[in-house]
Amino acid sequence: MATNLDINPALQFVKDTCSVHGNAPEKLLEILHDIQNAKGYIPNIAYVAIANALNLSRAEVYGVVSFYHDFRQTPPAQKTIKLCMAEACQSVGARELRAELEAEFGVEIDIKIPDSEIEIGTVFCLGNCALGPAVLVGGQVYGRVDAQRVKDILKGDNA
Amino acid sequence: MRKIYIPRDTASVSIGADVVARKFADAGFTVVRTGSRGAAWLEVLVEIETPKGRIGYGPVQPRDVENLIQCDISNGEAHPLYLGPVEEIEYFQKQTRITFARAGVIDPLSVEDFLAHGGFQGLKKAAELGPKEIVKTVLDSGLRGRGGAGFPTGIKWQTALDASPKQKCEQKYVVCNADEGDGGTFSDRLLMESDPFALIEGMIICGYAIGATKGYIYLRSEYPLTKDILTTVIANGYRSGWLGKDIGGLGVDFDLELRIGAGAYICGEETSLLDSLEGKRGMVRAKPPLPAIAGLFGKPTIINNVITLASVPDIFVNGAQSYAAHGVARSRGTLPFQLAGNVKRGGLVEVPFGTTLRELIEGFGGGTYSGRPIKAVQVGGPLGSYLPPESLDVVLDYEAFDAIGGAIGHGGIVVFDDSADMGQQARFAFEFCELESCGKCTPCRIGSVRGKETIDKILAGENPHENLALLEDLFETMELGSLCAMGGLTPKPVRSLLKHFPQDFGEAVMCAKQGAEG
Numbered sequence: 065m066a067t068n069l070d071i072n073p074a075l076q077f078v079k080d081t082c083s084v085h086g087n088a089p090e091k092l093l094e095i096l097h098d099i100q101n102a103k104g105y106i107p108n109i110a111y112v113a114i115a116n117a118l119n120l121s122r123a124e125v126y127g128v129v130s131f132y133h134d135f136r137q138t139p140p141a142q143k144t145i146k147l148c149m150a151e152a153c154q155s156v157g158a159r160e161l162r163a164e165l166e167a168e169f170g171v172e173i174d175i176k177i178p179d180s181e182i183e184i185g186t187v188f189c190l191g192n193c194a195l196g197p198a199v200l201v202g203g204q205v206y207g208r209v210d211a212q213r214v215k216d217i218l219k220g221d222n223a
Numbered sequence: 224m225r226k227i228y229i230p231r232d233t234a235s236v237s238i239g240a241d242v243v244a245r246k247f248a249d250a251g252f253t254v255v256r257t258g259s260r261g262a263a264w265l266e267v268l269v270e271i272e273t274p275k276g277r278i279g280y281g282p283v284q285p286r287d288v289e290n291l292i293q294c295d296i297s298n299g300e301a302h303p304l305y306l307g308p309v310e311e312i313e314y315f316q317k318q319t320r321i322t323f324a325r326a327g328v329i330d331p332l333s334v335e336d337f338l339a340h341g342g343f344q345g346l347k348k349a350a351e352l353g354p355k356e357i358v359k360t361v362l363d364s365g366l367r368g369r370g371g372a373g374f375p376t377g378i379k380w381q382t383a384l385d386a387s388p389k390q391k392c393e394q395k396y397v398v399c400n401a402d403e404g405d406g407g408t409f410s411d412r413l414l415m416e417s418d419p420f421a422l423i424e425g426m427i428i429c430g431y432a433i434g435a436t437k438g439y440i441y442l443r444s445e446y447p448l449t450k451d452i453l454t455t456v457i458a459n460g461y462r463s464g465w466l467g468k469d470i471g472g473l474g475v476d477f478d479l480e481l482r483i484g485a486g487a488y489i490c491g492e493e494t495s496l497l498d499s500l501e502g503k504r505g506m507v508r509a510k511p512p513l514p515a516i517a518g519l520f521g522k523p524t525i526i527n528n529v530i531t532l533a534s535v536p537d538i539f540v541n542g543a544q545s546y547a548a549h550g551v552a553r554s555r556g557t558l559p560f561q562l563a564g565n566v567k568r569g570g571l572v573e574v575p576f577g578t579t580l581r582e583l584i585e586g587f588g589g590g591t592y593s594g595r596p597i598k599a600v601q602v603g604g605p606l607g608s609y610l611p612p613e614s615l616d617v618v619l620d621y622e623a624f625d626a627i628g629g630a631i632g633h634g635g636i637v638v639f640d641d642s643a644d645m646g647q648q649a650r651f652a653f654e655f656c657e658l659e660s661c662g663k664c665t666p667c668r669i670g671s672v673r674g675k676e677t678i679d680k681i682l683a684g685e686n687p688h689e690n691l692a693l694l695e696d697l698f699e700t701m702e703l704g705s706l707c708a709m710g711g712l713t714p715k716p717v718r719s720l721l722k723h724f725p726q727d728f729g730e731a732v733m734c735a736k737q738g739a740e741g
Contacts, residue, residue: 194569
């Protein structure tokens with residue numbers, strides 16, 4: 065029988081993650097990375113739990129989440145692409161590629177459209193500057209891409 | 224069993240190195256995954272071991288593998304991808320590889336391979352010298368910070384060594400800045416993916432010199448493969464006794480931890496990096512106090528760039544004089560330049576200071592990737608100047624380059640062909656500052672937004688003269704009033720673009736600029 069004492073599993077996960085990192089405030093980024101890797105974003109319920117565990121204020125935790133581009137406050141789309149928009153990729157057509165991808169998938173860069181299967185975000189430099197344009201999909205960097213190659217990558221055809 | 228070497232760095236993997244490696248393994252080859260020698264244009268560079276040394280093929284695409292296996296790969300002079308003995312490839316032969324000597328040669332994960340290629344010899348020699356002599360040696364080598372600012376490394380180390388802890392047991396720290404955020408740079412990544420133990424060796428030497436037993440590598444999150452490699456390498460270091468207590472039986476203790484950033488460019492600024500390491504927002508700190516006196520958790524801390532630290536071991540193996548013998552004027556040693564963007568033969572080129580942009584871009588790089596004429600070259604990342612083709616003959620040393628309004632920075636060189644719109648690049652410089660400013664000081668936080676708006680107005684032909692004057696005012700405010708280089712140097716690329724490419728900002732700007740010079 066469920067009782068009020070049952071803890072929401074997501075909340076328990078947050079508490080456990082803090083505990084794994086010794087509830088140390090200097091490990092806040094590591095904790096947030098772990099939560100996001102598991103859940104895809106930092107859920108609202110995490111703020112109080114982290115703040116309590118690390119002896120910080122909720123504002124401090126929120127301040128860190130909102131400062132860093134990596135941390136998301138909403139769930140990601142099913143497929144996410146990070147397109148490098150730094151200078152080296154710009155010099156080999158990243159701006160044109162962005163426009164093509166936006167048209168192809170009907171999305172706007174850095175804007176999450178509800179219920180869209182796909183989301184394209186900007187990243188500034190993937191360190192693949194001699195083989196641009198570059199994208200990051202599923203933790204893997206791809207070089208010398210065009211719109212067709214991005215579509216192939218999303219289909220799972222990596223070769 | 225035929226042994227074959229295939230790179231595993233972000234660049235080679237980004238164009239199929241993992242698939243190439245799998246295909247060779249399936250065909251019965253013994254595959255060794257090395258780092259990369261840095262010639263991105265030859266990737267995937269496949270090297271087969273023969274009695275005459277390693278023979279290279281490249282650029283190999285996954286679809287080429289079957290054909291390569293069918294021909295006699297150990298003797299494939301007739302094959303179109305045949306490059307000959309790898310060491311004799313001109314691109315490598317013309318370089319002076321000191322910091323990157325082992326890159327692409329060894330298995331980066333293997334302590335044994337590192338040791339077999341001279342690894343930890345620098346640490347052994349340093350341990351015999353003791354802290355004071357170590358700092359003196361680094362000072363004598365003329366090594367300057369490779370992260371961009373070019374501050375003499377020995378002076379920084381001396382400051383941390385002299386910082387007397389309030390209590391005798393007080394902790395000092397060594398922090399490696401691996402937040403290589405500048406667009407067009409990848410030498411840190413390549414070093415960490417190709418010869419990570421060289422970095423670890425440099426960090427241990429630094430720790431021993433200043434009395435720090437704890438180190439951190441702050442790696443940017445945009446380098447997922449680097450993270451995997453470093454995680455494995457640190458574990459291997461502990462397992463083999465080259466990290467932890469009494470390292471290599473030399474009586475040196477050093478613990479090392481890997482920390483991952485979260486996508487903030489500003490965290491490459493050293494004090495912002497420290498705040499981030501402490502689990503906070505990456506806000507820039509006012510200096511003084513210098514981090515060498517009060518850094519991480521308020522304790523004396525050395526923050527050095529990856530290349531700076533990885534350059535240290537050689538200084539002890541071959542001597543400070545040998546390192547200082549390379550280079551010109553006050554820029555001693557070598558710098559791994561990175562040829563990026565619209566360039567035909569892009570990649571890493573380690574050469575002594577004193578070379579020219581022309582030698583790098585035309586000699587090594589072979590001109591543009593598109594084959595069109597060069598329009599501009601940006602040197603030193605997003606905060607570096609854009610130069611016109613006429614400036615390519617200036618000598619690359621810190622001071623000479625500074626004198627023409629440039630900055631070598633971290634050695635990134637981004638080439639643009641004549642299709643590039645320099646007005647858009649100026650807008651981007653401000654936009655980047657707007658997105659990446661930590662927000663602590665007003666000139667950077669607000670100035671970046673106003674700068675972008677003003678550029679937009681100029682590009683739209685709206686009161687160009689008034690807006691140009693406004694922009695000049697804004698430059699001065701940002702340069703003089705910003706807390707760190709982010710706001711302070713953002714005007715640099717924009718100024719250089721207005722100076723060298725006024726035609727891209729509309730007729731009014733072109734006339735105004737020509738009038739001012741005439």
